[in-house]
Amino acid sequence: MPSGGFSALLSCVLAWLLPGAGHFYLGKRRRAAVFFLVVFATFMLGLLNEGHSYLADRQQPLTYLGTFANIAIGPLEFLSRRSTYHRLVYALPADENSPEAQVLLTAMRDKVKVVTDEYGTTFLLTAGLMNMLLILDAFDIAIGRKS
Amino acid sequence: MLRSHFLNMVILSVLVSIFFAFLTQNDRRERLKVMAILLLSMVVLSLLIAYAMFPFPLNSAR
Numbered sequence: 593m594p595s596g597g598f599s600a601l602l603s604c605v606l607a608w609l610l611p612g613a614g615h616f617y618l619g620k621r622r623r624a625a626v627f628f629l630v631v632f633a634t635f636m637l638g639l640l641n642e643g644h645s646y647l648a649d650r651q652q653p654l655t656y657l658g659t660f661a662n663i664a665i666g667p668l669e670f671l672s673r674r675s676t677y678h679r680l681v682y683a684l685p686a687d688e689n690s691p692e693a694q695v696l697l698t699a700m701r702d703k704v705k706v707v708t709d710e711y712g713t714t715f716l717l718t719a720g721l722m723n724m725l726l727i728l729d730a731f732d733i734a735i736g737r738k739s
Numbered sequence: 740m741l742r743s744h745f746l747n748m749v750i751l752s753v754l755v756s757i758f759f760a761f762l763t764q765n766d767r768r769e770r771l772k773v774m775a776i777l778l779l780s781m782v783v784l785s786l787l788i789a790y791a792m793f794p795f796p797l798n799s800a801r
Contacts, residue, residue: 623761630758637750641740708740711747718751722758729762739765 600734607730608666611723614730627726635668635719643712644703645673647696648683659683664720664727672716676703752781 598618607614612628615621646658659682662669673680677699685693703709732738741747760774 626757626761630754630761634751634754637741641747706740708742708747711741711744715747715751718755722755725758725762 598734600731603730603734604727607727608664608723610666611668611719611726614726615733618730618733620733627722631665631719631722631726632668634715634722635665635672638712638715638717638719639672639675641708641712641715642675642703642706643672643714643716644676644700644709645669645716647677647681647700650684650686651688655684658717661717661720661724664724665716666723669720676700748785749782752778752785755781 603614603617605614606617610628611631612624612626614624615627616624645662646655648659649655662672663682670680673682677696681696684696687693688697706712729738741750756774756777759777760770764770764773
């Protein structure tokens with residue numbers, strides 16, 4: 593049940609691409625601005641506090657949730673991933689002793705050694721989780737379930 | 740970089756409070772109310788939990 597001619601899919605994609613963009617598209621301009629500022633500030637605090645992005649690791653299932661939460665922030669996530677691993681990589685190789693896995697683990701350990709890493713990582717995860725809720729909220733507004 | 744655990748906690752609480760106030764309420768007064776309740780809950784409960792944990796040793800192996 594589409595509402596006001598808005599596409600639910602487009603609002604969700606926009607919300608993922610840029611925090612608040614889904615709400616902006618749905619005509620909720622003021623709310624969109626607040627959401628963008630809050631989520632962007634949370635993400636930037638994560639970066640400034642040297643937080644790290646997660647890598648999906650088969651031996652640690654919870655890392656899948658962390659990686660998913662990181663990705664939920666959208667393309668902004670490239671910044672934090674590049675700052676952690678110096679390239680875009682999302683999964684740890686199956687063989688943890690391989691040279692590639694060792695490079696990635698070393699890069700992650702370098703971040704973890706920073707005293708503010710845990711604060712930063714929490715900010716990064718929170719920003720991703722907030723954007724996930726924004727995507728769902730944009731979907732609800734687009735289908736007329738919420739005003 | 741913010742090294743203060745308390746400052747980081749308060750900043751995160753403020754951001755999360757604003758976020759949920761705007762996500763769940765449309766009225767300005769209701770937003771302020773939700774924001775205040777969430778912010779106080781997060782900060783005060785965290786301090787209470789920290790206070791309750793104070794007697795426990797940081798490292799039981801020592």
